[in-house]
Amino acid sequence: MMKFKYMAKTYDGITIKGTTCSDSIEELALDLRTKDLFLIKCRSIKKITEISPKPNLKTIAIFCKQFSICIKSGIPICDILNLLYEQIQHKSIKNSLLNIRGNVQKGNSLHRSMQNTINVYPEFMINMIYLGEESGKLDIILEELAVYYEKEHKLLKKFTNSMIYPCTVFVTLTIVSFFLFIKVIPVFITNLNTFHAKIPLITRLVLGMSNFLAANFLWVLMINLTAVFILIEYLKTEKGKMVFDKLKFSCPILGPVYKRIIYTRFTRGLNILLTSGVGLVSAFEIIHDVIGNRYFKLKLKTVFDDIKKGGDLSSSLNSMNLFPQFFMAMTKIGEETGNLDEMFLIAADIFYEDAEENVEKATALLEPILIIFLGVMIGIIILAVMLPMLNVMDSAGKF
Missing domain, CATH: 3.10.20 (Ubiquitin-like (UB roll))
Structure with missing residues (x-):
């Protein structure tokens, strides 16, 4: 374009x-x-290129909110697109609006015009806009999408921010440890050897590791970089993505947080779909494509197949062996009372609060683990340095 x-x-x-x-x-x-x-x-x-960075969830939420307000004000779609183009600062959205406006002016629908853009708008958002156009509730659906993406943005931001400190400590510790092993310890031990002191086992092990890293640093670096490259390439394959997505669910500390994020996305998305008048089978078909975790999607496919065959939702979800029991009970009540959309909304709020709590728990657990790891590393280095010094002092005291 x-x-x-x-x-x-x-x-x-x-x-x-x-x-x-x-x-x-x-x-x-x-x-x-x-x-x-x-x-x-x-x-x-x-x-107009598609190399601009993809908008984050906060930007998408603001876009949906502004779009909804304009529609409620009775402004025609083409005029809304012009207004949004003037106000939106994000480059990829700004460029895409030119394309969308041109297609709408030619008589194409809004959702079809948005589909022609690449890597800008979430697929779930485009599907929901299609439902809004068909049902005449585009303003309401855009407002719900704004809330949906705002909550998901806050949750992901909180999770990301909580990981900054542990990751920074780990990287810093790794760099400092390499520097001590390669540059400091060999010089110190060499000076101690001039006193002909007895070198303890732990010092010999540390010195051996230090000499190995100093002599083969480039090889160690190349092997590690090669291993990282192979791992990245493997994770790009479908099998690798499946393994990694499954690992996210089973990870001891971060797994519970990630699960709640997926559960929140799943239940809130179903609430929006069912509230908009989408049938249960169609809702699961749409939500299956936008979950973002292949392992969860694979499990969800069995639920989708069961529903198409006429099975009840609560039993099908229970067969996934992923959701907590309270959600199973809420789903069963929702089926029996015909209030599945309300139950999914309540469950989404519960999962959202659980995710926030689990983020705090994960941070609280990671910090002492890193402190213990840091203490062990520093303790080994101190013992490797201090024990020979004590031997030297002991030898000097005998003369």
Whole structure:
């Protein structure tokens, strides 16, 4: 998609100037002909590319909220897109709005126009906009999407921020340990050897490791980088992604947090879909594509198949062996009373609160673990250095 500045004439010979987006000059000329305009000349101003960073959930939430307010105010879609283009600062959304506006002006639907953009809007959001257009409740659905993405953004941000400190400590400890092993300890032990003191076992082990790292540093670095590269390439494969996604669920400390994030996304998404009038089978089909975890999606496929065969939802979800029992009970009550959408909303709020608590627990657990690890590393280094010094002092005292 290109942005063109053009000059055209009407049947009466009146000159019209303007800017618009089109895939090529030929398509631009055809578009102008449909408006009874004849292209005289044009030039490309800017190429719309998809290399801009993908908008985060906070930006998507703000976009949905502003879109919803504009629709409630009775503003036509094309005018809304113009207003959002002027106000939105995110580059990829700003560029995509030019493309969307051009397609809407040609008579395409909003969701179809958004589908033509690459790596900008979440698939779940586009599907929900389609439902909003079909049901005439686009403003309501966009408002619900704003709440949905706002909550998910807050939860993911809290989780990410809680991991900054442990990761920083771990990386710093690793760098400092390498420096001590390679540069400091060999020099210190060499000086101690001039006193012909007895070298304890722990010191010999540390010194041996230090000499090995100093002599083979490049090889160690290359092997580690190669291993990381192989791991990254493996994780790009479908099997690797499946293994990694399953590991996220079974991870001892971070696993419970990640589970609640997925559960929140799952239940809140189903609530929005069911509230919007989507059938249960269709809702599961849509939610299956936007969960973001292959292991969970694989488990969810069995639920989807059971529902299509006429099975009840609570028993099918129970067969996944992933959800807590209170959610199973709530789902069963929701089925019996016909209030599944309300039950999913309540469950989403519970999972959201649980996720926040688990983030705090994970942070509280990781900090002492890192302190213990740090203490062990420092203790080994101190023992490796102090024991030979004590032997030297002991030998000096005998003379």
